[in-house]
Amino acid sequence: MNMQASHSLFALVDVNNFYVSCERVFQPKLEQVPMVVLSNNDGCAVARSAEVKALGVKMGTPWFQMQDLAKQHGITAYSSNYTLYGDMSNRVVQVLRGFTPHLEVYSIDESFLQIETVLKQYPNTIELGQSIKQKVKETTGLPVCVGIGASKTLAKLANHLAKKHPQFLGVCDVNAMSKEELYQWMSETAVDEVWGVGRRIAKKLKAQGIQSVFDLLQASPQAMRQQFGVVMERLCYELRGVSCLKLEEVAPAKQQIIASRSFGKLVTSQAELAQSVATHAARAAEKLRSQDSVTGALTVFIQTNPFKQNEPQHHQSITIPLADATDNTLTLTNAALAGLRQIFQPNFRYKKAGVILNLISDKPTTQQSLFDDVQVKGKSASLMRAVDAINTRFGNAAIRSAAAGTNNTKQAWQMRSGNRSPNYTTQWDELPIARAR
Numbered sequence: 290m291n292m293q294a295s296h297s298l299f300a301l302v303d304v305n306n307f308y309v310s311c312e313r314v315f316q317p318k319l320e321q322v323p324m325v326v327l328s329n330n331d332g333c334a335v336a337r338s339a340e341v342k343a344l345g346v347k348m349g350t351p352w353f354q355m356q357d358l359a360k361q362h363g364i365t366a367y368s369s370n371y372t373l374y375g376d377m378s379n380r381v382v383q384v385l386r387g388f389t390p391h392l393e394v395y396s397i398d399e400s401f402l403q404i405e406t407v408l409k410q411y412p413n414t415i416e417l418g419q420s421i422k423q424k425v426k427e428t429t430g431l432p433v434c435v436g437i438g439a440s441k442t443l444a445k446l447a448n449h450l451a452k453k454h455p456q457f458l459g460v461c462d463v464n465a466m467s468k469e470e471l472y473q474w475m476s477e478t479a480v481d482e483v484w485g486v487g488r489r490i491a492k493k494l495k496a497q498g499i500q501s502v503f504d505l506l507q508a509s510p511q512a513m514r515q516q517f518g519v520v521m522e523r524l525c526y527e528l529r530g531v532s533c534l535k536l537e538e539v540a541p542a543k544q545q546i547i548a549s550r551s552f553g554k555l556v557t558s559q560a561e562l563a564q565s566v567a568t569h570a571a572r573a574a575e576k577l578r579s580q581d582s583v584t585g586a587l588t589v590f591i592q593t594n595p596f597k598q599n600e601p602q603h604h605q606s607i608t609i610p611l612a613d614a615t616d617n618t619l620t621l622t623n624a625a626l627a628g629l630r631q632i633f634q635p636n637f638r639y640k641k642a643g644v645i646l647n648l649i650s651d652k653p654t655t656q657q658s659l660f661d662d663v664q665v666k667g668k669s670a671s672l673m674r675a676v677d678a679i680n681t682r683f684g685n686a687a688i689r690s691a692a693a694g695t696n697n698t699k700q701a702w703q704m705r706s707g708n709r710s711p712n713y714t715t716q717w718d719e720l721p722i723a724r725a726r
């Protein structure tokens with residue numbers, strides 16, 4: 290087992306109610322207002338403000354089921370704006386890199402930092418945590434909580450305590466606690482809160498009398514391994530302050546990239562499907578280039594709405610092998626459209642289309658064809674870099690292939706987002722305007 294020395298110290302920085310907080314940065318009037326952010330097509334709640342959580346609304350509750358509650362309590366709903374959230378996430382990460390280069394971006398709103406090497410610059414860990422919290426707030430407007438521990442699992446637990454208990458003022462270091470204090474907090478925290486313990490495993494643990502984090506701490510790591518595997522054994526050691534999970538400073542390249550969305554309305558024409566597929570191919574290609582990879586095959590799929598049982602159903606996919614592994618948007622778009630032409634059937638109402646990139650490999654190590662035109666490939670790579678740079682600066686799809694359609698033609702099939710906030714940070718024409726009174 291790969292165990293690091295126990296002198297390691299980790300901090301988990303987590304943005305509070307991330308999507309909601311992003312919306313509030315640019316609309317201060319939403320502070321204290323009960324609000325939810327909805328999933329694709331304005332379906333269900335993917336983020337809830339503290340005020341909405343207090344009303345008992347669960348994650349994933351469909352918006353239509355909240356209508357009465359929304360009227361009663363004035364709940365505001367926003368469509369998800371992943372362009373804004375992604376950019377705000379990147380800004381938080383840039384702030385965190387100012388504290389230490391040893392950083393793992395765990396999710397859109399969470400990052401692990403290894404901090405034992407930077408502690409000498411601060412009186413103690415709490416001061417460091419407060420500095421991080423303050424700097425992120427000053428720079429991005431986003432509120433964060435910081436959890437600190439001798440392992441990533443303990444840092445995650447500390448972050449949970451920092452969020453749930455106001456006396457920590459948003460920063461909790463379980464490593465600085467006495468054993469008695471730590472064990473008390475662990476005994477008051479359900480085992481479900483341990484990082485990596487899902488609902489199914491928690492149910493099995495509780496059946497054995499392991500109800501709290503402290504109960505799991507007392508369990509034999511070897512016995513846990515026999516029942517649940519090596520991951521659970523590592524979590525047990527991590528709870529004891531033995532670091533088994535190293536920092537993933539470089540995110541592993543994705544072995545499969547999927548780009549798909551449900552349509553805002555049912556689609557019948559091949560032309561609309563083609564625009565959707567071309568858009569997804571471009572987005573997948575951009576993700577591919579961002580991890581410096583190429584793909585050797587592409588799958589395109591289309592499907593009707595399985596919940597409309599009274600309508601005829603058509604679900605089909607096709608995989609297109611590529612002559613040479615590539616990251617070129619135009620090549621992938623042409624392959625996707627060729628696949629679509631083969632699987633499209635008229636007289637169906639389609640709900641979803643998407644593109645999957647398979648056979649992904651690292652770009653530098655890919656075998657090149659003997660017949661490749663090096664000059665042409667060089668121009669292609671330069672073009673793709675230029676496209677990515679412009680789209681990064683001016684917003685997603687500022688430049689796109691003709692096959693992806695114009696904004697006017699896309700309106701028919703694009704997903705619903707009836708109350709999406711502007712792209713405040715990535716689109717010049719959507720910048721917030723401050724007016725002096």
